[in-house]
Amino acid sequence: MKHYDLVVIGTGPAGQKGAIQAAKLGKRVAIIEKATVLGGAAINTGTIPSKALREAVLHLTGHAKRGLFGQSYRVKKDITIADLAAVSQQVIRHEWELIQDQLERNGIDLIWGKAHFEGPNLLQIQRNGDAELLTADKFLVAVGTRPARPTNVPFNETSVFCSDQLLHLERLPKSMIVVGGGVIGTEYACIMATLGVRVILVEGRSKLLGFLDDEITEAFQYQLRRAGITLRLGEKVEKIDEVKGDPTTGGKPLVQATLESGKRLRAETLLYAVGRQGVCGALGLDNVGISFDDRERLKVNDHYQTNIEHVYAAGDVIGFPSLASTSMEQGRRAVCHAFGVKEDNFNTLFPYGIYAVPEISMVGQTEEQLTEAGIPYEAGIATYDEVSRGKLLGDHTGMLKLLIHQDDHTILGVHAIGTQATELIHIGQAVMTLKGTAQYFIQNVFNYPTLAEAYRVAAYNGLNKLRHI
Incomplete structure (x- = not known):
């Protein structure tokens, strides 16, 4: 042995x-x-x-x-x-x-x-x-x-499936209901919509990805609707069935999700992505x-x-x-x-990355958390339209937000939505870990053109607000 x-x-x-x-x-x-x-x-x-x-x-x-x-x-x-x-x-x-x-x-x-x-x-x-x-x-x-697979959901791996089975589909469906507005559900909803699939996203809470900063969530939900995704927020699925399709279109079987509100949603396929x-x-x-x-x-x-x-x-x-x-x-x-190896305390300042379309990332606290905690702050905003690299990438909707302490100007949170957001966030993470201030982004040189320049723009924006300019 x-x-x-x-x-x-x-x-x-x-x-x-x-x-x-x-x-x-x-x-x-x-x-x-x-x-x-x-x-x-x-x-x-x-x-x-x-x-x-x-x-x-x-x-x-x-x-x-x-x-x-x-x-x-x-x-x-x-x-x-x-x-x-x-x-x-x-x-x-x-x-x-x-x-x-x-x-x-x-x-x-x-x-x-x-x-x-x-x-x-x-x-x-x-x-x-x-x-x-x-x-x-x-x-x-x-x-x-x-993935969680409740017994009351009629999984069949072809029209009703969890995230593990999605990559094994034999063909792209024309329509899909996604149940669950967490990270997995929103990522796959975006991917399918980008492919031209008609997507309905159902989430029991009043907004998607509740741990995000509210402004980022609002911008994200706006982009999802622009992409053609129908959002059913504050709605819970009561029952999932397979039903006959419309005879005038060939009568192909469909999946029907009946909501607690009485609404009935139909699509070729349903992705169940509620919990693990x-x-x-x-x-x-x-x-x-x-x-x-x-x-x-x-x-x-x-x-x-x-x-x-x-x-x-x-x-x-x-x-x-x-x-x-x-x-x-x-x-x-x-x-x-x-094995007795001493380590410093685990730095809980870890970044989140959501690989949706558009990409989202954050580190630190949200505006809502700071307000609840009574911490005085100001928000500095930079849009990708304000930096040349954003224009070169063709991203006109991206945004970077710095949450700056009103008194000592330390960075309390960084939030990004847009191209390469999950890469961009680590600059802010490093500065926060080292207790840096917004002045760091103004006093240091960034490669030009880069998305990283958005930090300088956001820092100026936040500090100007604090100086009441």
């Missing part, structure tokens, strides 16, 4: 970085994967596939360049699922190879199979009818989540004395320890913020603590 210093369960972002960190500390490490491929949801069904799909769509439809070449500009007239899947699979294969190479170079044993705790330090790995046992001093549970569900219930955690909530998520302390101190957990399985970027750091920090 093999014994390890650390066994990691799951090869997603948290598991990968945790295992590599332990190996770099000179520990004997094994990582276990129950699927037939590496990378978890981030590589295979979530982060990477959806972003690869987005980039392919923006390129092939010509959407990203229409501000320069006109609304009729298009790289490819008839776009098929095969066109889009080819790009996605190319990126995914590269990521598989990259992860495998990193594990091999760091001397980490990769074990395929399903992990099940038989005792506090004993793990059984099941695969193809066989089983093996191994022991370890420490464990990192990084099994992630899957944990998968740790099958790990035998009761044999260790670890409990989980009704969504199979684990509770951890500030060091990512469960209630059993030698078992750690990181990534989506512990809930918020459920970002690939934060999961990587959680996994690494969990392992550092497990």
Whole structure:
């Protein structure tokens, strides 16, 4: 029976970085994967596939360049699922190879199979009818989540599906209902609308992406409506059925979503994107004395320890913020603590990125949070129309907003919507982390022409307001 210093369960972002960190500390490490491929949801069904799909769509439809070449500009007239899947699979294969190479170079044993705790330090790995046992001093549970699939939703993988199945559609539908206005739902709604699919987006709350700054949300919802997406906000789906289509148009079956308000929405397809569900219930955690909530998520302390101190957990399985970027750091920090490596407190100033059309990103606080907390601030605004690079990119609607403290001029929040927003945000993140002020953006030189110049414009705008100019 093999014994390890650390066994990691799951090869997603948290598991990968945790295992590599332990190996770099000179520990004997094994990582276990129950699927037939590496990378978890981030590589295979979530982060990477959806972003690869987005980039392919923006390129092939010509959407990203229409501000320069006109609304009729298009790289490819008839776009098929095969066109889009080819790009996605190319990126995914590269990521598989990259992860495998990193594990091999760091001397980490990769074990395929399903992990099940038989005792506090004993793990059984099941695969193809066989089983093996191994022991370890420490464990990192990084099994992630899957899309929620309520029993009252008639999933059939062709007309009613979750986000995992969307990339496996045989053809592009003419219409789609998207249930759920969170990050996943809004991203896919934008992608489908850019492809020319008629999209209806249903969200139970009064606005999309409630954690965003209100001004950014309003601008985003305006852009969605301009793209032809019908928003049904403050509406909840009561029932989903398959119904016969209109005989005058061939009678093709449709999906009908009946809302609590009595409205009936119909489309060729329906994407259900309301929440995600944990998968740790099958790990035998009761044999260790670890409990989980009704969504199979684990509770951890500030060091990512469960209630059993030698078992750690990181990534989506512990809930918020459920970002690939934060999961990587959680996994690494969990392992550092497990082996006595002192780390500074985790900087919670992490950025959010929403890869919709347009792109959105934020770091720090929103106007609403600052107002509620009674913190005096001023907002500095820069539109992409005010910087030359915005014009060169053909983006006439992008915007960057700085929230500046009225007294010491420190940056309290940065919010961006438009081309490369998720790249642009890191400049503000760095300045905030180092306690910089708005004057930094005025006193330093930025390459010309770049979108980064928007920081200077926004800083001037905010400081001018504070000087009552």
